[in-house]
Amino acid sequence: MAKFIFVTGGVLSSVGKGVVSASIAMLIKAMGYNVTAIKIDPYINVDAGTMNPYAHGEVFVTEDGGETDLDLGHYERFLNMNLSKKNNITTGQIYYSVIMKERKGEYLGATVQIIPHITDEIKNRIIEIAREYGADFTIVEIGGTVGDIEGLPFLEAARQMRLEHGPTNTLFIHVALVPTLRTTGEQKTKPVQHSVQELRRIGIQPDIIIARCERPLEPEARRKIALFGNVSPEAVFSDHDVETIYEVPLLLHEQGILRVICNKMNVEYREPDLSKWIEFVTKLKSASKRVRIAMIGKYTKLKDSYISIIEAIKHGSAYLGIKPEFVWIESTDIEAGKIRVEDTLKDVHGALILPGFGKRGTEGKIAALKYLRENNIPTLGICFGFQMMIIEFARNVLGLENANSTELDPNTPHPVVDLLPSQRGIEMLGGTMRLGAKPIKLIRGTRVYEAYGRDVIFERHRHRYGVNARYLDKFEDAGMTVSGFSYDGVIEFMELRDAEFYVGTQAHPEFKSRPLAPSPLYMHFLRFVLRRALNP
Numbered sequence: 001m002a003k004f005i006f007v008t009g010g011v012l013s014s015v016g017k018g019v020v021s022a023s024i025a026m027l028i029k030a031m032g033y034n035v036t037a038i039k040i041d042p043y044i045n046v047d048a049g050t051m052n053p054y055a056h057g058e059v060f061v062t063e064d065g066g067e068t069d070l071d072l073g074h075y076e077r078f079l080n081m082n083l084s085k086k087n088n089i090t091t092g093q094i095y096y097s098v099i100m101k102e103r104k105g106e107y108l109g110a111t112v113q114i115i116p117h118i119t120d121e122i123k124n125r126i127i128e129i130a131r132e133y134g135a136d137f138t139i140v141e142i143g144g145t146v147g148d149i150e151g152l153p154f155l156e157a158a159r160q161m162r163l164e165h166g167p168t169n170t171l172f173i174h175v176a177l178v179p180t181l182r183t184t185g186e187q188k189t190k191p192v193q194h195s196v197q198e199l200r201r202i203g204i205q206p207d208i209i210i211a212r213c214e215r216p217l218e219p220e221a222r223r224k225i226a227l228f229g230n231v232s233p234e235a236v237f238s239d240h241d242v243e244t245i246y247e248v249p250l251l252l253h254e255q256g257i258l259r260v261i262c263n264k265m266n267v268e269y270r271e272p273d274l275s276k277w278i279e280f281v282t283k284l285k286s287a288s289k290r291v292r293i294a295m296i297g298k299y300t301k302l303k304d305s306y307i308s309i310i311e312a313i314k315h316g317s318a319y320l321g322i323k324p325e326f327v328w329i330e331s332t333d334i335e336a337g338k339i340r341v342e343d344t345l346k347d348v349h350g351a352l353i354l355p356g357f358g359k360r361g362t363e364g365k366i367a368a369l370k371y372l373r374e375n376n377i378p379t380l381g382i383c384f385g386f387q388m389m390i391i392e393f394a395r396n397v398l399g400l401e402n403a404n405s406t407e408l409d410p411n412t413p414h415p416v417v418d419l420l421p422s423q424r425g426i427e428m429l430g431g432t433m434r435l436g437a438k439p440i441k442l443i444r445g446t447r448v449y450e451a452y453g454r455d456v457i458f459e460r461h462r463h464r465y466g467v468n469a470r471y472l473d474k475f476e477d478a479g480m481t482v483s484g485f486s487y488d489g490v491i492e493f494m495e496l497r498d499a500e501f502y503v504g505t506q507a508h509p510e511f512k513s514r515p516l517a518p519s520p521l522y523m524h525f526l527r528f529v530l531r532r533a534l535n536p
């Protein structure tokens, strides 16, 4: 069985298509079918790795080292499975491979065109991924909004797949915003009507329409969407605001989305097993132990820049009964003297030093770290945040004046963080960092070992710089000890021996944290945060 479900978006981007796609994938999987999910990003970048997090949010890293769109993170968290970098298709990748084929002479004699060459390449990739996963169902989310010029070849490929694979093997779901007028409280369906018209104009009739709205979709709005969208009222679903995104699958299931999908695709309906998921959502919503966690970074204005970290904290918190309050601290504000470290940090119960690139904001992070370390506040440094911990310690404890990372100061007298040897000589910037999952050996008797309880773990990476091993003896002597390293020589974890919890990691454990499998490291950090909140 190979069925394909295409998810398109209307009216606005960021309407929650990713969560809807992940939810549908998860529900179908819960019926016992094999599922995979693909995100299509119609931009020309080959991958998300070269984009600023301000533009598109976090770059999600897959096990096999893909730098992908953050929706892959939703898919992995909802499906509780690893996906490959292949599951994120971009215009850049499609054109790249068509152009390479043309140069090799694979289309000899032909004029290479969008239809059929680009659309064939798109269809072949989707089918190949479905085959590799042995997927009964492949959910294909088409990024952007219907009507965007750059999305057209992908929609055209989807239209052709409907024709070639037939109506029971393909399904179109359209997710669109239904705004509410504040003055009258009325739900307005005209934008949805227009975006469905736009779809139909290019030959796609949606089978299901999901209305993204603030409050439950009203019967009158449903009737209009069904009529003008040319679907039955049972095929219109309400995706209204809920407390957490993890409720969205339950919301859609309550309304019977699986039965509609199964009927239209002519497959057997099976009662999905959602017991563990419901248990998690219940824990998440009923958690009541309040803690305050400082989130210190420089992309704090767009929270999507740190989405996997936020979710990892939520996962661990649910199991510990914690209701975290995030205290966002823009490190450039500390640098500029707009906020004082002691004022903002004096009543937090824990702090996260967030990942990043480049100099801006780093001195602010370092100033915050000095306060956190001296006041024994539970602190977790992620990747760049870890590197800042090393610099702060080198300057203020080891007395290495102007110690720095060569990323930030190439002429520092004490390069305690330096370009990895494996990165020397690399000139191309796309896809060349140290990426993906690597085995890490943990050292017994450390906080990190306590967290994982295992000798060897796998965590994902995305960096070029790392702790300079030349300084390790000095750090060890002063109580900053290595708690894990990888076989290629990278220092993966360090921690302050006498602290409650002062741990840095070169890895990104947040990428593997899931509702049904929370990250052990985040969870352990949260135990100490809770302890501090209970005995300040």
Ligand code: GLN
Pocket: 354, 355, 356, 357, 358, 382, 383, 384, 385, 407, 462, 463, 464, 465, 466
């Ligand atoms: N800029 C740092 C490096 O390349 C850290 C990257 C990160 O935080 N992901 O090593």
